Amino acid sequence: MRIVQLANFYGPRSGGLRTALNHLGPGYVARGHQVVLVVPGPRRAVEDLPGGVRRITLYGPTVPGMGGYRVLDPFRVRALLDRLKPDAIEVSDRATLRGLGRWASRNGASSVVISHERLDRILEQFLLPPAAARWAADVANGWMARSFANVVCTTAFARAEFDRIGTANLRQVPLGVDLDTFDPGNYDDSLHARLIGDADSLLVHCGRLSPEKHVDRSVETVRELHRRGHRVRLVIAGDGPRRRALEALADGLPVTFLGFLDSRAEVADLLATADISLAPGPHETFGLAALEALASGTPVVVSASSALPEIVDSASGAVAASDTPAAFADAVGRVLSIPEPERRAAARARAERFPWSAAVDGMLDALR
Numbered sequence: 001m002r003i004v005q006l007a008n009f010y011g012p013r014s015g016g017l018r019t020a021l022n023h024l025g026p027g028y029v030a031r032g033h034q035v036v037l038v039v040p041g042p043r044r045a046v047e048d049l050p051g052g053v054r055r056i057t058l059y060g061p062t063v064p065g066m067g068g069y070r071v072l073d074p075f076r077v078r079a080l081l082d083r084l085k086p087d088a089i090e091v092s093d094r095a096t097l098r099g100l101g102r103w104a105s106r107n108g109a110s111s112v113v114i115s116h117e118r119l120d121r122i123l124e125q126f127l128l129p130p131a132a133a134r135w136a137a138d139v140a141n142g143w144m145a146r147s148f149a150n151v152v153c154t155t156a157f158a159r160a161e162f163d164r165i166g167t168a169n170l171r172q173v174p175l176g177v178d179l180d181t182f183d184p185g186n187y188d189d190s191l192h193a194r195l196i197g198d199a200d201s202l203l204v205h206c207g208r209l210s211p212e213k214h215v216d217r218s219v220e221t222v223r224e225l226h227r228r229g230h231r232v233r234l235v236i237a238g239d240g241p242r243r244r245a246l247e248a249l250a251d252g253l254p255v256t257f258l259g260f261l262d263s264r265a266e267v268a269d270l271l272a273t274a275d276i277s278l279a280p281g282p283h284e285t286f287g288l289a290a291l292e293a294l295a296s297g298t299p300v301v302v303s304a305s306s307a308l309p310e311i312v313d314s315a316s317g318a319v320a321a322s323d324t325p326a327a328f329a330d331a332v333g334r335v336l337s338i339p340e341p342e343r344r345a346a347a348r349a350r351a352e353r354f355p356w357s358a359a360v361d362g363m364l365d366a367l368r
Helices: 016-030 074-084 100-106 119-126 130-147 156-163 189-196 215-227 243-249 264-273 288-295 308-312 325-336 340-351 356-367
Strands: 002-007 034-041 045-048 054-059 088-092 110-115 150-153 170-172 201-206 232-237 255-259 276-279 300-303 319-321
Touching: 002 016, 002 074, 016 034, 016 088, 016 288, 016 356, 034 074, 054 074, 074 100, 088 100, 088 356, 100 110, 100 130, 110 130, 110 156, 110 356, 119 130, 130 156, 150 156, 150 356, 156 170, 170 356, 189 201, 189 232, 189 264, 201 215, 201 264, 201 288, 201 325, 215 232, 215 243, 215 276, 215 325, 232 264, 243 255, 264 288, 276 288, 276 325, 288 300, 288 308, 288 340, 300 308, 300 325, 308 319, 319 325
Parallel strands: 002 034, 002 088, 034 054, 088 110, 110 150, 150 170, 201 232, 201 276, 232 255, 276 300, 300 319
Antiparallel strands: 045 054
């Protein structure tokens, strides 16, 4: 089967979407399929990636206020699809590519759209009051679901807005985690000593510094913990449009900004070395960074209003907290009260339930 993967907002260096595509595509190739990945960029390019995937970059304009993320022109994409003649298309987008299911139907190809975010939550956070956001999301989701053969969501939280409108062609396929790269054995005593300073516990927040991630809650959690007399240090790995504002917010607090880490190995070392990872984003539909922390043997504190409680599970030593700094501070205290060997073993055991091989099998079933 010739599969064409299409994605907007494909991070040039990192990001959950890029990570997912970097594992799904080679997984399809390993099972005997031909895979082409099409993404936006500053200029056209064609390259063969490790794992047997051919990546075609088409020019796409940047989206204002999105930190350099780009979107594809659907007319250029359709022209390319006419030449590639795929047997199946896999779309990771809710913007300019959401109508490509109709192209697939007209051309005898199967089609899947992966819903990587909750549209109703995004509209409510940035544009509309709750009732209007829900109505607009229902209309848009209904149209999109009718355009594609299958809609794939990664969690029950993600699929809730499609269940609400009675979407029949809906599949739930959890993503996976790289259990080799992210491993408790990456713990580094010297790195821990260098980062923690004179504190007793090392917290980490890993991800893009953008509004929807609510990194400010991680900073305010440290403020609350220090108000209560706890000696903690927070290390933030990542970059994005909120960095300057977050640095100003953290002024005077034991918070270190590492910026973007180029190496996945560096990220893996950092996650394994931390005592707790914070994931305060209330709109996360899966949370790869949190799952990577668990794979590294590091428990997480997550937003109770996101999909992450489904993924991390309380048995992993993780805690889901309501969306306030006080609640997150309480949760950090509960995690630290668990003996370290026990919480690290439980975290790793939970992550091992999410191999990428299972995600690949589930997606191929939907694509067929």
